[in-house]
Amino acid sequence: MEYVKLSNGVEVPQLGFGVFQILPNETKDAVSKAIEEGYRHFDTAQAYMNEEGVGQAIAESGIDRDEFFITTKVWHSHHGYEQTKKACEESLKKLQTDYIDLYLIHQNIGDVFGTWRAMEELYEEGKVKAIGVCNFTETRFTNLAIHSKIKPMVNQIEINPFYQQQGTEDFHAKFGTLIESWGPLAEGRNGIFKNPLLAEIGEKYGKSVAQVIIRWIIQRGIIVFPKSTKPERMEENFNVFDFELSDEDMEKIKELETGEPIAYIDTPEFVESISQFGV
Helix, strand or coil, X not given: CCEEECCCCCEEEXXXXXXXXXXXXXXXXXXXXXXXXCCCEEECCHHHCCXXXXXXXXXXXXXXXXXXXXXXXXXXXXXXXXXXXXXXXXXXXXXXXXXXXXXEECCCCCCHHHHHXXXXXXXXXXXXXXXXXXXXXXXXXXXXXXXXXXXXXXXXXXXXXXXXXXXXXXXXXXXXXXXXXXXXXXXXXXXXXXXXHHHHHHXXXXXXXXXXXXXXXXXXXXXXXXXXCCHHHHHHHHCCCCCCCCHHHHHHHHHHCCCCCCCCCCCHHHHHHHHCCCC
């Protein structure tokens, strides 16, 4: 495993396991299998409605809590100072833990500053070890960062070969902020797993297209969360630390940029789909 260090010195496993769109009743089994494959970094959210499964799998793993890195997020319906404090307590209970390693604002909607003030206090109280945001554009990120006591330590955004957001690492580095990639495999869209360029690069290293993509993101210094409920895919996605892409191949992958977001997450359709649950 390779690690990156947040601005406060906290070390983060650069490869994690995402549980977006894994059904609540299937999450515990999926996370347990991921733990068996070696994953220790798990990314969930209040809106995914599967924090409990993540917590159960970790609690029953027999592995010390401090060997895991758990990320969860507060949903916009719980934004605001008091609501965020309550949401964090609920997440702590569901995750069966005394602290959250990384707590994020899931969407840039509503009372972001009230939410951030609560998160700063949660951080100072030790209930969360690090705080950050998701899906913040550079403009909105700057506005929060320059008007806050503690700057966001992470911004989790969509990054994949079709939507690369080149240069975002340098922009966020000015604030001491690291990037996390959601949707790294583009939700399997646009024939990504059969892409000729990625397949050619993979053949050169004896690796799959998915492994090439994950390695490409890691070499950019970005934290990444591939997701699969299949043990063979979990193992494949985890085995990316025994090779390194050349500078030439890193440059070639830039040719795949379309400039258009592709992954299905945090869209109006997603927001509507979970609203029935009162989240």
